[in-house]
Amino acid sequence: MEKSALRTAQVHHYDNRFMWQxxxxxxxxxxxxxxxxxxxxxxxxxxxxxSMIIYLLATCIxxxxxxxxxxxxxNNNWVYNIFLVFETGFNNLMFxxxxxxxxxxxxxxxxxxALFSTLYLLGLNDHGFMLYNDNTYAVMSIVYxxxxxxYYYLLIKDEHYLKIxxxxxxxxxxxxxxxxxxxxxxxxxxxxxxHIMITSTKNLTYFIFAGLNIILYSLWSYSFICxxxxxxxxKN
Amino acid sequence: MQKxxxxxxxxxxxxxxxxxxxxxxxxxxYISVYNRRKKRHIEEKKMMQLTFDAEITKTQLExxxxxxxxxxxxxxxxxxxxxxxxxxxxxSIELDNAVxxxxxIDAAIDLTVRSIKEMRLLGKLLQGDQLIxxxxxxxxxxxxxxxxxxxxxxxxxxxxxxxxxxxxPDKDLILFRILQEILNNIMKHSKATEINxxxxxxDAILLLKVADNGIGFDVDNLSANQxxxxxxxxxxxAGIIGGNVSINSSPGSGAIITVTxxxx
Numbered sequence: 001m002e003k004s005a006l007r008t009a010q011v012h013h014y015d016n017r018f019m020w021q022x023x024x025x026x027x028x029x030x031x032x033x034x035x036x037x038x039x040x041x042x043x044x045x046x047x048x049x050x051s052m053i054i055y056l057l058a059t060c061i062x063x064x065x066x067x068x069x070x071x072x073x074x075n076n077n078w079v080y081n082i083f084l085v086f087e088t089g090f091n092n093l094m095f096x097x098x099x100x101x102x103x104x105x106x107x108x109x110x111x112x113x114a115l116f117s118t119l120y121l122l123g124l125n126d127h128g129f130m131l132y133n134d135n136t137y138a139v140m141s142i143v144y145x146x147x148x149x150x151y152y153y154l155l156i157k158d159e160h161y162l163k164i165x166x167x168x169x170x171x172x173x174x175x176x177x178x179x180x181x182x183x184x185x186x187x188x189x190x191x192x193x194x195h196i197m198i199t200s201t202k203n204l205t206y207f208i209f210a211g212l213n214i215i216l217y218s219l220w221s222y223s224f225i226c227x228x229x230x231x232x233x234x235k236n
Numbered sequence: 237m238q239k240x241x242x243x244x245x246x247x248x249x250x251x252x253x254x255x256x257x258x259x260x261x262x263x264x265x266y267i268s269v270y271n272r273r274k275k276r277h278i279e280e281k282k283m284m285q286l287t288f289d290a291e292i293t294k295t296q297l298e299x300x301x302x303x304x305x306x307x308x309x310x311x312x313x314x315x316x317x318x319x320x321x322x323x324x325x326x327x328s329i330e331l332d333n334a335v336x337x338x339x340x341i342d343a344a345i346d347l348t349v350r351s352i353k354e355m356r357l358l359g360k361l362l363q364g365d366q367l368i369x370x371x372x373x374x375x376x377x378x379x380x381x382x383x384x385x386x387x388x389x390x391x392x393x394x395x396x397x398x399x400x401x402x403x404x405p406d407k408d409l410i411l412f413r414i415l416q417e418i419l420n421n422i423m424k425h426s427k428a429t430e431i432n433x434x435x436x437x438x439d440a441i442l443l444l445k446v447a448d449n450g451i452g453f454d455v456d457n458l459s460a461n462q463x464x465x466x467x468x469x470x471x472x473x474a475g476i477i478g479g480n481v482s483i484n485s486s487p488g489s490g491a492i493i494t495v496t497x498x499x500x
Contacts (some may be wrong), residue, residue, distance in 0.1 A: 149263070152263065152267055155267065155271075156267060156270055156271075159274075161271065161274050161275045161278050162271065164267065164268060164271050170267075174260070174264055177260045177263070178257065178260050178261075181256050181257075181259065181260050182253055182256040182257045182260070183253075183256075184256055185249055185252040185253050185256060186249075186253070189249070192245065193245045193246070193249055196245055196246050196249075198246075204246055204249060204250075208249070208250075208253055215257075
């Protein structure tokens with residue numbers, strides 16, 4: 001999800017008009033979502049939900065750092081390679097929490113993490129730290145799609161009724177599913193069309209990821225708002 | 237082979253991404269629709285539970301009402317008479333005649349003992365709810381005792397098959413009330429002299445069969461009055477515990493009413 005700056009970097013140079021280069025669709029969407037997370041989740045009783053603030057902070061830092069590094073060294077892949085570990089950790093933590101309501105989720109999540117570790121280390125061994133771990137990201141995207149669909153299956157199977165329009169879990173998973181499912185095309189055929197430019201400085205992948213980021217962070221923001229409603233109402 | 241142009245690739249990528257966006261959207265719509273159905277189903281279940289609870293309360297009240305009627309009738313016809321007779325006997329004692337006085341005192345004692353026995357039976361009947369707690373079999377036995385006491389009916393009660401260790405108090409109550417209604421109908425309308433009650437339990441199914449040798453009725457052409465005999469009520473009650481009622485009768489050949497229900 002935060003690969004957008006990286007992908008842009010691979011095919012074109014950023015506009016060097018100093019501060020403005022940091023104001024991209026992605027950074028704005030992420031920062032807005034981060035602010036909403038602080039407002040809605042800062043006092044949340046669940047540490048897992050609270051950890052989303054840290055995750056979004058890491059996302060914003062990675063995105064800005066990615067742009068900064070790109071302007072100086074022209075290669076910010078290492079930033080996103082580090083971020084990939086964060087992304088995997090927090091996503092798995094959240095899915096662990098979501099599944100725990102229905103099943104014993106440890107074996108499933110540990111399997112996912114083991115798969116990630118193997119692919120990540122193989123990737124590093126293969127091409128080092130300065131190239132992005134594309135394959136790991138692509139496989140983990142499929143894992144998240146599987147997790148999301150499995151979560152919905154458990155939700156449907158459960159005999160209790162859930163008011164989904166106000167369910168933070170439902171919308172968090174919706175955002176995740178939309179993002180990782182829809183970026184499959186980009187993940188699979190990235191090399192084939194990364195050279196296709198839409199504007200003089202931005203390629204097709206950039207716009208697709210920008211669109212998906214908007215969907216992801218909008219749904220996550222709504223999910224945090226729902227969470228806030230839920231905890232406020234349960235207090236009353 | 238012709239190589240795809242950038243424009244074609246662009247269109248292909250955008251289309252594929254859109255399709256990959258539409259797919260999860262449909263999944264969310266499906267979940268939303270399914271969830272709404274689940275909500276409706278839960279509401280319907282709640283309504284059914286409320287109806288069931290209301291029916292149970294109504295049945296409890298009816299059982300209590302029937303008990304009170306029985307008690308009222310017994311106090312008037314039986315215990316009242318016994319006590320009046322005791323009073324008369326005691327009043328007629330002539331203290332001068334010791335032998336006759338002894339006989340009358342003995343008769344009064346006998347009448348008092350009978351009254352006490354009747355009172356004890358009434359006391360047990362007053363604990364109508366507890367009868368159900370003791371189990372359906374025991375409750376039916378008590379009911380039969382009262383009918384036999386009238387001396388107008390020969391009642392046979394057969395209990396086949398061992399009842400399960402865990403009972404269902406709600407079903408017991410409903411079945412007991414159904415039996416009371418059937419017996420009321422027999423006593424009011426059938427002109428029967430014999431009543432056979434059969435309670436069978438087999439393969440998680442409980443069968444309650446009540447047969448009489450009364451005047452019977454035409455099941456297919458019941459008059460409004462006959463429908464009001466409580467037959468509809470019996471069917472409705474059996475329905476709420478997942479049971480079935482079959483009525484076999486024809487004019488002149490008595491009636492057999494069979495209630496089957498999953499149990500417990």
